[in-house]
Amino acid sequence: MDTQLIHQFIKNALAEDVGDGDHTSLSTIPAATQGKAKLIIKENGVLAGVELALEIFKVVDPALHVEILIQDGATVKVGDIVLTVSGSTHAILIAERLVLNCMQRMSGIATQTQLIVNKLKGSNTQILDTRKTTPGLRYLEKWAVRIGGGVNHRIGLYDMILIKDNHVDYAGGIANAIKAAQQYLKDQNKSLQIEIEVRNLEELAQVLEIGGVDRIMLDNFGFDQLREAVKMVDKKFITEASGGITAENVAEYAACGVDYISMGALTHSVKSLDMSLKAY
Known part of the structure; x- marks a missing residue:
């Protein structure tokens, strides 16, 4: 505490x-x-x-x-x-x-959180929270996720680089965004993990070609697409599934082989x- x-x-x-x-x-x-x-x-x-x-x-x-x-x-x-x-x-x-x-x-x-954790038993997938928290209560809400058996994602904008779709679009593409993030960390003498969100297999292929990240977020992928994505990554990077995941389908997402599943619902609508x- x-x-x-x-x-x-x-x-x-x-x-x-x-x-x-x-x-x-x-x-x-x-x-x-x-x-x-x-x-x-x-x-x-x-x-x-x-x-x-x-x-x-x-x-x-x-x-x-x-x-x-x-x-x-x-x-x-x-x-x-x-x-x-x-x-x-x-x-x-x-x-x-x-x-x-x-x-x-x-x-x-x-x-x-514990309900979700229990549904993931038998898999190698862990549940993550998000920044979709109540303003002023984030520390308490993420503390509660840990008590329930979940894992905290980044605490805020300051402790990880997470390149999402808007960042990619504003930066002019995946390659530009990744290279700019790497250069920023070098210039600022900071040691932060880099995660990038991809929206489809084509964007995933670009990330795999460029490299230089620690984790790949597979956002709003269907089950078949997610299984294919995990196969393409082939454990070279940490994988995270996100988007449209509920207590009812979380086990099926885990069965696709991702390392993490992030769920905003752990904190934003409980x-x-x-x-x-x-x-x-």
């Missing part, structure tokens, strides 16, 4: 929610009131965000006592109690929604896992 990044996220999230005070709690509950609450699972799935929840409680009030009963990555069912928290009632109520928002979102992503924090 990147503590500095997480604490900045928590600070921003609390500022957004609390503003100049939790006036409901301030007006209805005496300041010194102590209480207890438990986090209850209301939907079966894979748990994620426990470690983050601990940091949220700690930032809101270091005096809060949190007992973790179930760890990140565990399979949970309706009625399971993940953690208990005790201390200042005002602090618990301030932390409540942020803890739930994060854990519900992260657990939904981890649950979906359903949060239902849970609640209740006083007791």
Whole structure:
């Protein structure tokens, strides 16, 4: 966990929610009131965000006592109690929604990711996330993918060169784009992997002739075309399938022999896992 990044996220999230005070709690509950609450699972799935929840409680009030009963990555069912928290009632109520928002979102992503990972068992294909994340929540969402058994692709625009179709078209073709990327890395004294997206077998043939990349993304290929592409690459480069891949067809894509499958759906349209924090 990147503590500095997480604490900045928590600070921003609390500022957004609390503003100049939790006036409901301030007006209805005496300041010194102590209480207890438990986090209850209301939907079966894979748990994620426990470690983050601990940091949220700690930032809101270091005096809060949190007992973790179930760890990140565990399979949970309706009625399971993940953690208990005790201390200042005002602090618990301030932390409540942020803890739930994060854990519900992260657990939904981890649950979906593990579903896909299970469908790929028996193959040599791994599942990748994408940059199709919620602005400001990318670190958390990619963290949840890892908890669910997936693999993070690049974190942002800064840690890999990924030449996509628009880059190729703006650069004036595949050869221009690859050569320009190689020259840029040399000029900037940077060591970044280069991946290039291809839209058909003709573009793939060009990349194979030029070389100089680390990974090839095979975008929106049909199954027959994908099998042919993997055969053409012949393990000379890492292969990644992308586009139109769902939980229903992911195993069939993996059977074509690609090294990775990337799915934006892991993060951009996942359903949060239902849970609640209740006083007791």
